[in-house]
Amino acid sequence: MRPGAPAPALSAAQVTGLDDPVVMQQCQVGPREADGAIPVGLGLSGMYCAACAITIEGALKQVPGVRDVQVQGATQRARLVLDPGKVRLSQLVAAVQSVGYGAWPDGAARAQNARLQVQRQLLWRLLVAGFCMMQVMMITTAQYVSGPQDIPPDIWRLMNWASWVLSLPVMVFSCGPFFTGAWSALKRGQIAMDTPVALGIAAMFVVSTGVTMGHTQWLGHDAYFDSLTMFVSFLLFGRWLESRARERVTQSLESLCGRLPEAVDRSLAPATVADDDLGCSEVATVPLSVLAPGDRVRVAAGQAFPADGQIIQGQTEVDESLLTGESRPVPRERGQLVVAGSINLGAPVWCRVERLGPDTRYQQIVDLVHQALTERPGWMRTADRFAGPFLWAVLVLAALGALAWQWIDPSRSIWVAVSVLVVTCPCALSLAAPSALLSAAGALARSGVLVRHLDALETLASVDQVLFDKTGTLTEPHLQLVKVWHRGQILDPAMGLEGEALTDLQRAASLAALSQHPVSQALVAWAGAGGEVPRWQQVREQAGQGMEAVDEQGITWRLGSAAWALGATEALVWPEARVWLAPQGCDRAQALDAAGFSLDEKIRAEASDALQALRQIGVDVAVLSGDQLARVVALVRQIHVNPPVFVAAASATPEGKLGVLQAAQQAGRVVAVVGDGINDAPVLAKAHASFALDQGAPLAQSQADFIVLGGRLGGVPLAVSIARRAMQIVRQNLVWAAAYNFVCIPLALMGYLPPWLAGIGMALSALGVLLNALRIGASTDAGRHHPSTHTNRV
Amino acid sequence: MDILYLLLPLSVVLVLLILGVLGWSVYRGQFDNLDQEGVRILEEDEQDP
Numbered sequence: 001m002r003p004g005a006p007a008p009a010l011s012a013a014q015v016t017g018l019d020d021p022v023v024m025q026q027c028q029v030g031p032r033e034a035d036g037a038i039p040v041g042l043g044l045s046g047m048y049c050a051a052c053a054i055t056i057e058g059a060l061k062q063v064p065g066v067r068d069v070q071v072q073g074a075t076q077r078a079r080l081v082l083d084p085g086k087v088r089l090s091q092l093v094a095a096v097q098s099v100g101y102g103a104w105p106d107g108a109a110r111a112q113n114a115r116l117q118v119q120r121q122l123l124w125r126l127l128v129a130g131f132c133m134m135q136v137m138m139i140t141t142a143q144y145v146s147g148p149q150d151i152p153p154d155i156w157r158l159m160n161w162a163s164w165v166l167s168l169p170v171m172v173f174s175c176g177p178f179f180t181g182a183w184s185a186l187k188r189g190q191i192a193m194d195t196p197v198a199l200g201i202a203a204m205f206v207v208s209t210g211v212t213m214g215h216t217q218w219l220g221h222d223a224y225f226d227s228l229t230m231f232v233s234f235l236l237f238g239r240w241l242e243s244r245a246r247e248r249v250t251q252s253l254e255s256l257c258g259r260l261p262e263a264v265d266r267s268l269a270p271a272t273v274a275d276d277d278l279g280c281s282e283v284a285t286v287p288l289s290v291l292a293p294g295d296r297v298r299v300a301a302g303q304a305f306p307a308d309g310q311i312i313q314g315q316t317e318v319d320e321s322l323l324t325g326e327s328r329p330v331p332r333e334r335g336q337l338v339v340a341g342s343i344n345l346g347a348p349v350w351c352r353v354e355r356l357g358p359d360t361r362y363q364q365i366v367d368l369v370h371q372a373l374t375e376r377p378g379w380m381r382t383a384d385r386f387a388g389p390f391l392w393a394v395l396v397l398a399a400l401g402a403l404a405w406q407w408i409d410p411s412r413s414i415w416v417a418v419s420v421l422v423v424t425c426p427c428a429l430s431l432a433a434p435s436a437l438l439s440a441a442g443a444l445a446r447s448g449v450l451v452r453h454l455d456a457l458e459t460l461a462s463v464d465q466v467l468f469d470k471t472g473t474l475t476e477p478h479l480q481l482v483k484v485w486h487r488g489q490i491l492d493p494a495m496g497l498e499g500e501a502l503t504d505l506q507r508a509a510s511l512a513a514l515s516q517h518p519v520s521q522a523l524v525a526w527a528g529a530g531g532e533v534p535r536w537q538q539v540r541e542q543a544g545q546g547m548e549a550v551d552e553q554g555i556t557w558r559l560g561s562a563a564w565a566l567g568a569t570e571a572l573v574w575p576e577a578r579v580w581l582a583p584q585g586c587d588r589a590q591a592l593d594a595a596g597f598s599l600d601e602k603i604r605a606e607a608s609d610a611l612q613a614l615r616q617i618g619v620d621v622a623v624l625s626g627d628q629l630a631r632v633v634a635l636v637r638q639i640h641v642n643p644p645v646f647v648a649a650a651s652a653t654p655e656g657k658l659g660v661l662q663a664a665q666q667a668g669r670v671v672a673v674v675g676d677g678i679n680d681a682p683v684l685a686k687a688h689a690s691f692a693l694d695q696g697a698p699l700a701q702s703q704a705d706f707i708v709l710g711g712r713l714g715g716v717p718l719a720v721s722i723a724r725r726a727m728q729i730v731r732q733n734l735v736w737a738a739a740y741n742f743v744c745i746p747l748a749l750m751g752y753l754p755p756w757l758a759g760i761g762m763a764l765s766a767l768g769v770l771l772n773a774l775r776i777g778a779s780t781d782a783g784r785h786h787p788s789t790h791t792n793r794v
Numbered sequence: 795m796d797i798l799y800l801l802l803p804l805s806v807v808l809v810l811l812i813l814g815v816l817g818w819s820v821y822r823g824q825f826d827n828l829d830q831e832g833v834r835i836l837e838e839d840e841q842d843p
Contacts, residue, residue, distance in 0.1 A: 131809060131816070138805075158802050
């Protein structure tokens with residue numbers, strides 16, 4: 001849709017679908033206000049700059065009944081407060097479309113709102129910790145820089161009490177996530193990374209409180225409020241950054257699922273009327289939410305099937321790319337089953353509704369995915385495995401130190417134990433992994449791979465086999481124009497067409513643009529814009545055959561199958577061509593003016609390089625496919641790697657692919673899967689690491705660990721390399737944290753470590769870890785920039 | 795130095811007030827969409843007669 005140009009008006013079916021009160025309820029994002037107004041979320045499309053947000057806000061504000069509008073450009077969403085009695089959703093969508101953008105009711109808005117509340121709370125915790133830290137630092141700096149007699153003891157005590165009051169909000173509110181994390185791990189009998197953090201914070205606070213209250217005999221003279229607040233602020237900052245990055249990816253995925261709700265024609269004839277007599281029965285256009293099993297509905301060409309059902313009259317071709325990721329239409333006739341969400345391409349058919357909503361095949365696959373996710377092989381973070389032994393070692397050392405000092409100088413024994421606990425504060429340890437993983441995720445995002453689960457980077461580093469799906473993953477998602485037949489010559493369009501052949505291609509594309517058939521869309525995608533586009537009149541489409549139209553000079557052209565365009569039912573001129581464009585007329589010599597187009601699947605241009613790169617870093621590759629073996633082998637032969645790619649499975653169902661994956665996993669291999677269709681989703685969920693292409697089914701993307709943008713397969717070997725580098729950095733960071741502890745624990749045990757030195761040590765160790773993590777971004781993408789084609793950012 | 799008996803508690807109270815203001819602004823949604831804030835100057839002001 002060109003921004004600025006009004007889109008075609010909403011059809012009656014779309015208006016009925018939008019005005020369904022159920023839909024309004026689904027996109028409501030908050031409680032009803034006192035005067036009856038409700039907040040509602042809309043998804044938007046077509047925005048490409050910040051000014052678009054202003055235009056859309058202006059258009060929506062003019063609809064009567066709308067109280068307030070806020071458009072967020074970065075996430076392509078609008079939040080409105082409106083009076084449901086006065087405004088209908090169709091009016092809002094029409095208003096947005098009138099200024100040249102798209103809009104739909106945002107069913108995901110409620111989930112997004114819940115996440116927003118969580119985000120806000122995290123940010124407030126961070127702000128509380130940060131501001132308290134700043135004030136406590138200010139007070140304790142005076143204590144640090146003062147000489148022995150500069151500050152009278154009363155003022156000193158007042159300073160300690162002030163710091164104590166300021167640390168209370170941090171302990172009670174900001175540290176909540178750490179304590180709840182440690183507690184829930186404890187209930188499971190495990191020690192997570194939160195446990196040493198929680199123990200360290202608690203120890204620091206208890207001891208500092210004791211010192212403030214005057215028990216300096218046992219606990220030493222110094223309070224640790226500044227170290228405590230600084231530590232908490234660092235950790236919360238890291239968590240906040242991580243949650244922001246995750247939220248971005250989640251929102252970009254949700255916007256993919258935005259579609260206008262449809263209405264469908266339901267037969268009003270009672271059940272006693274036979275299926276064959278339905279043709280003349282009356283129909284009513286109803287929204288989808290009122291359908292029930294047993295209803296008979298008429299699905300027009302270009303509409304999506306509203307539910308799983310059986311065709312009871314008519315025959316057509318169906319686009320099931322929603323499920324299989326493959327856009328090649330499949331024929332369906334009377335008695336055959338169709339799946340909810342697939343698109344009717346050929347002719348209007350009557351269909352009996354069998355399964356709706358939660359019972360559809362789509363939903364069953366979703367459930368299969370969720371099941372596979374819960375059984376996924378567990379993978380603890382490296383740092384978590386260190387947390388347990390580390391914690392025990394620290395506790396034992398602290399106890400030993402206290403015991404030893406009982407003999408030497410009992411007044412210092414507890415203080416020494418406390419120093420040990422505080423100085424081994426796991427600042428570096430708890431930042432070691434997250435900092436490296438976040439930095440790796442940032443480097444990957446700049447190169448066109450979105451990371452949805454940071455933990456998956458650890459798993460990806462040890463992957464030794466990658467399974468690729470064929471259709472849509474290794475091959476381009478749409479059919480490609482392979483050859484053109486023109487005046488007896490077979491031309492290769494990749495070499496560039498000229499003259500008459502190019503004119504014919506553009507003429508065919510301009511006519512094909514008026515059709516929804518995937519073959520037509522492939523032609524349009526290939527031809528692009530440009531050239532002289534004739535204005536077509538008297539356009540008609542014959543289902544399953546082709547299109548016919550009259551151009552400005554009065555010549556009738558036909559685009560479609562050979563029988564349709566050339567009139568020849570036998571002795572096809574060139575059997576490979578799927579689509580012919582030919583002028584119609586009495587003069588049969590004009591048959592020579594015909595052009596034939598052959599379309600087929602084509603392997604992506606970068607597939608060979610990507611697979612070769614994977615082989616070079618020691619990762620094995622194989623192909624899984626639901627297509628027949630002969631076709632798979634023929635296509636795989638187009639990939640030039642040595643030795644040739646192994647076909648692990650052909651004609652495989654989703655369950656079959658899952659079986660191949662499980663066999664490989666049980667053989668001890670760490671397997672990553674790259675896929676795009678919904679029937680890949682169970683395999684993606686069960687694999688150790690999963691990649692989805694952003695051109696594929698949204699469900700596959702919502703379950704995958706990594707999303708490859710723009711279909712650039714080169715992102716897969718890049719992700720593996722960066723993951724391995726990230727794990728290297730994590731190990732370096734852990735070594736650094738261990739070295740720091742090795743040096744500081746003896747110093748603390750011997751009583752040489754004052755708290756200010758411990759604070760500096762903590763800061764330096766954390767800084768060292770963070771700087772080391774930043775090296776990932778610098779070294780890997782110098783000179784290898786793949787500009788992202790993701791259009792989410794405004 | 796006696797003034798510190800006033801200033802220290804005052805600064806604590808001030809920080810607590812600031813925390814309250816920050817919480818109010820966070821929950822009012824002022825930090826939800828930081829990218830959009832830079833665009834706000836481009837919006838046309840509504841003319842009130």
